[in-house]
Amino acid sequence: MSEKFSNPEAPSPILIERLSGVVGEDNCLSRPEELFAYGCDGLTLDAHLPSAVVLPRTSDQVAEAVAICREFGHAFVPRGAGTGLSGGAVPLNGAVVICCSRMQSILEVDADNRLAVVQPGVVNAHLSEAIRHLGLFYAPDPSSQQACTIGGNVAENSGGPHTLKYGTTTNHVLAVEMVLPDASRVRLGSPTGFAPGYDLVGAAVGSEGTLGIVTEITVRLVEIPEAVETVLAIFDEVPAACRLVGGIIRSGMVPAALEVVDQRTIRAVEASVYKAGLPTDAGAVLIIELDGAACEMDGQLQRIGELAEGEGVREMRVARDAQERALFWRARKGAFGAMGRLAPDLYVHDAVVPRAKLPEVLEEICAIGDRHGLTLSNVFHAGDGNLHPNISFDRRDPDELARVLAAGKEMLELCVRVGGVLTGEHGVGTEKRDYMGMLFEPADLDAMRRLRDAFNPDGVCNPGKLIPTTRACTESNPKARGYDEVPL
Amino acid sequence: MSAEVGEQATLDALEAAAEGSVCLLDPPERVAGSRLRARVEPAYGEALAGCLDVLSRHGESVLVMGSGTRMHWGNPARGVSVALSSRRLNGITEFDPADGVIQVRAGTPLSEVSRRVESEGWLLPLDPSGAGGTVGGALATASCGPRQRGFGPVRDAVLGIDTVLASGERTRCGARVVKNVTGYDLAKLYVGSLGTLAVIEKAWLRLKPIPACVHQVERSFDAVEDAFAQALAASRRSSARAVGLVAEPPSVPGAHPGPWRLLAEFAGEEPTVRADTEWLVPGAAPGVEGEGVVEELRARQAACSEAGLHARIHLLPGALAGVARRLRERGAHLVVYPEPAVVHARFEPEAGDPGPDGCDGVLGLLEEIRGAGAAEIFIESLPAAASRERDVFAGAGCLELMRAIKGRFDPDGILNPGRFAGGI
Known part of the structure; x- marks a missing residue:
């Protein structure tokens, strides 16, 4: 990557003036107290102040802001709501943040053809709310869906609990408009789902904002299923819950979601506002959600009940109504918030392993946490093998922070060793950039560079993310940098 | 780039890399617009890598292929006389x-x-x-x-x-x-x-x-609107696995066209499959096993490429009926999938058409359809006479970006040169 865009310490006042000229003074931030909130995303261990924050409302304004950044030799970083968990929106070296959160319009809903066109700042859950009366919804549902934006979801190829049946963001994006790093605008893909040539939409989704800035997204909408059944299967131990997951998958049923919450998480949830009446002495709770035609629900519930009996389930609870279903899900989706009771900080890890390896990997992950003397809990998308080991800690304790980082690395090494990968839905960002070598050979990473360089040849767009570079290692990795620099 | 494998040194190096899997073709074989003089069939990954290393160092372009069942896709290759087949990378x-x-x-x-x-x-x-x-x-x-x-x-x-x-x-x-x-x-x-x-x-x-239950059913419709409304609704049933409409052109221009046949396969949990089958064809005999409906759709789709011009048209579902009616009136044999909405259309060359392959008129119609709204077209096959003169990816956007990607992955342009959009 070119070194051309190594940003100066202080932004030029003329740069700020020019950017303000495009988006208006209210939409261009440059005072330190304004910039502070944009220094990191959900990975708060890694924070860097941007030179400026631009909040455009149109594609034209994004393109103009990019052109000005280029003119001043300034790198820029696209950002949505900042809920990402891998440092993908962190402005390294004082890059300008181009934050699309004010691009909030749903531009078109075509119920007949089951698609919608949205600006990138539309909040994920708001789209489904806006089209519910049409009997449709937008399927990707990350846990942060009440806050995260669809543009951010495109950058990270976000998943969620219902990925098992409906797929991730990449399965629901038909086309995008993108401002390229040279400030030109292109339309990738087609609302028809096919565009002649290379699958550029497939390459762009999940590229973590390193190929350009998405300014308009055409998404596929899905029919709200006729019936939904949500079941809690309560177990004395996690491995039995994982074995039931395997049994359900092998049986040929395709549930909408299979989510496991372990005992430590249950206890945190039950002590919090997300309390759902889960037994705090249970080893694990498996949330099973079925959806589809009403006529097949009873049969599937019965088969799942039989499989669960075979795994020694302690109790099965079927949600009696929508209110109880929401309660069950509140326990799952509120788990991260509930962990705020355990310690001031939470490190949410994200890795994937082959489903059949879940029991042994979870056992080893807990052992790693214990070995490092850490408070570790697990809540995860078991149907996809997507683990989220969560470490509760206090960053003000340097020794504990060092142990958190060491344990995280060990967990990733374990997952890769059994055939898994570094991240299933949070992305690489800065967090795992320097761990990419665990999974990929230099030639593999070089192939990724070839793609990035075709879109972003001089590295001006979101530099220092996703692909390791020697220089970037020491600039952003919290471990390499020394945790005393981490803002409290 | 050599037009032929003239260099014995290249062949010798390939022979060594592929461990005896180089087959000289005499007379040359005509595939994808190329006159192939040699075919290389490495049997394992290292040999494949060795072959590409040799080809790259010798500046020799290569026609990449599997078993060769879809070599009629894409534009003709440029300056290629060696084929690299993955056929023996098997298992x-x-x-x-x-x-x-x-x-x-x-x-x-x-x-x-x-x-x-x-x-x-x-x-x-x-x-x-x-x-x-x-x-x-x-x-x-x-x-x-x-x-x-x-x-x-x-x-x-x-x-x-x-x-x-x-x-x-x-x-x-x-x-x-x-x-x-x-x-x-x-x-x-x-x-x-x-x-x-x-x-x-x-x-x-x-x-x-493997689904617990599979049913296949068929219905006919005289009215195009009924056929497409029902096909789209069938396609949106939760157990729909394959839904297609097939139609022949009128026997003589202006004659009343025959019916549209709707072929459907439902697969999944038995209660849903039964309900969806009953919804489409009330009283249909349940439990139709086998692949009859799917095989017919697959065979008809494949037959579109056997002669004439085969266009694959991707649309929004709402535009299907109108486009399909126009194509049928123009003499197309059709296989239509409602969602995702895809039309496979086969046209015979038209007598009196000024184009080298008798396809100018049809291609003009396709261009009109593409220009009228959300429609993407890929020409799966053309009569051989014209294949060198047309880009089967006509209308592909973002060519500059695609060329940049090609340039990064294959800077010397040795992999299937000319086969892709815009001559990539």
């Missing part, structure tokens, strides 16, 4: 029935993979048109048949791909797990790239469970 390298994932070498026949996974209760969700074909070919062409409604596009089945770049470097992307955002999703880029970016060595694929 299943890993199968995990507990997880429903499998890793397969590129040259493995699809039928062999299907047999293996079905013995363990899984389906291979690749459904290319026509018979035969290899896994590598199915991925490189992204070919979809009647079951795309149930299986999804090819890209959805691919978890990871091992490739060899034009330089001979072996690379890997993705993995064996079903959810993964570790790095760029290069597999999406390789799928459908017609072997112009890299040569596929092997791939991890995601399987689908």
